[in-house]
Amino acid sequence: MHFPNFMQILDGIALSKTIKEEVKQVVATYTDKGKRPPHLAAILVGDNGASKTYINSKIKSCGECGFESSLFTFDASIGEAELLQKIDELNKDPKLDGFIVQLPLPKHINENNIIQAISPEKDVDGFTPINFGRMALGLPCYIPATPFGILQILERYKISTSGKHAVVIGRSNIVGKPISILLGLNQPSGNCTVTLVHSKTIHIEHYIQQADIIICALGIPHFLKSEMVKEGAVVIDVGITRVDDATLPKGYRIAGDADFENIKNKCSAITPVPGGVGPMTVAMLIKNTLLAYQRNYGDH
Numbered sequence: 001m002h003f004p005n006f007m008q009i010l011d012g013i014a015l016s017k018t019i020k021e022e023v024k025q026v027v028a029t030y031t032d033k034g035k036r037p038p039h040l041a042a043i044l045v046g047d048n049g050a051s052k053t054y055i056n057s058k059i060k061s062c063g064e065c066g067f068e069s070s071l072f073t074f075d076a077s078i079g080e081a082e083l084l085q086k087i088d089e090l091n092k093d094p095k096l097d098g099f100i101v102q103l104p105l106p107k108h109i110n111e112n113n114i115i116q117a118i119s120p121e122k123d124v125d126g127f128t129p130i131n132f133g134r135m136a137l138g139l140p141c142y143i144p145a146t147p148f149g150i151l152q153i154l155e156r157y158k159i160s161t162s163g164k165h166a167v168v169i170g171r172s173n174i175v176g177k178p179i180s181i182l183l184g185l186n187q188p189s190g191n192c193t194v195t196l197v198h199s200k201t202i203h204i205e206h207y208i209q210q211a212d213i214i215i216c217a218l219g220i221p222h223f224l225k226s227e228m229v230k231e232g233a234v235v236i237d238v239g240i241t242r243v244d245d246a247t248l249p250k251g252y253r254i255a256g257d258a259d260f261e262n263i264k265n266k267c268s269a270i271t272p273v274p275g276g277v278g279p280m281t282v283a284m285l286i287k288n289t290l291l292a293y294q295r296n297y298g299d300h
């Protein structure tokens with residue numbers, strides 16, 4: 001049995017800063033030549049506190065990287081037709097390289113209709129069927145920001161994936177499903193043997209215990225227990241759940257899907273929550289917007 005000599009914290013804050021600094025330097029090479037900077041827009045519907053936090057952090061990162069940003073906010077009562085009209089407007093705006101619609105949307109709006117209306121060229125979240133299909137085929141695309149962030153963590157921390165057994169917990173369209181496909185592709189940070197487990201999986205621990213790499217993306221605080229983790233496994237914790245905590249000024253704390261304290265000395269590497277995958281998601285959205293600028297604005 002292999003026991004790790006040391007456990008590595010996969011620091012998403014530090015890595016996201018590095019990536020944003022790289023992007024900023026590339027942007028400066030364009031603006032120094034008199035070109036306009038990349039421009040990301042975001043649509044925010046309703047009053048969801050977590051969504052507002054995410055949007056603020058995305059807009060702040062745009063500023064840090066020398067991007068222009070625009071935020072369009074709408075009351076939760078907005079109709080689907082009006083939202084589709086706004087998307088059509090943003091699709092046609094030549095000064096905009098990419099835009100995102102912050103999810104979740106109010107229940108009366110069909111998220112699929114909204115996502116499918118986004119032009120694939122401006123879909124820097126990588127959620128449209130065209131981008132998802134291209135991603136699955138290993139073609140140039142916008143990789144969804146959270147899976148892209150996970151790949152970057154694995155790559156930049158030099159975690160070898162080839163031939164490893166990766167177990168992905170959760171099959172959402174934005175995290176579980178795409179990362180399970182990406183890890184199985186014949187490309188860098190791929191070539192894993194992938195098992196995708198979900199709420200209907202019987203004896204889920206049986207699969208998780210065999211994993212060399214565990215990606216937890218289910219949204220159940222501390223679901224992943226120490227006894228489910230093989231000695232030396234790598235744990236990527238995507239979960240972000242607000243848990244009531246009256247001792248904190250905000251009244252809540254952020255919890256991941258992994259029982260970090262009990263797992264940290266058993267695994268070889270782990271992402272903390274907060275400070276792991278979350279900041280990487282923002283950095284990779286910024287990176288995708290730079291790619292969109294380079295592809296759509298003609299500077300390669």
Ligand code: NAP
Nearest residue numbers: 146170171172175198199217218219238239240277278281
């Ligand atoms: P989601 O749409 O909330 O779906 C949850 C997934 O987990 C589903 O596939 C569900 O299975 C599965 N699941 C639920 N209970 C389970 C159980 N007991 N055992 C096994 N699987 C179970 O997923 P998501 O949008 O990917 O979000 C997951 C978590 O990641 C949330 O905490 C979210 O806030 C967080 N998140 C973080 C980031 C980031 O940047 N760090 C980005 C996105 C999401 P079924 O399909 O069978 O229902």
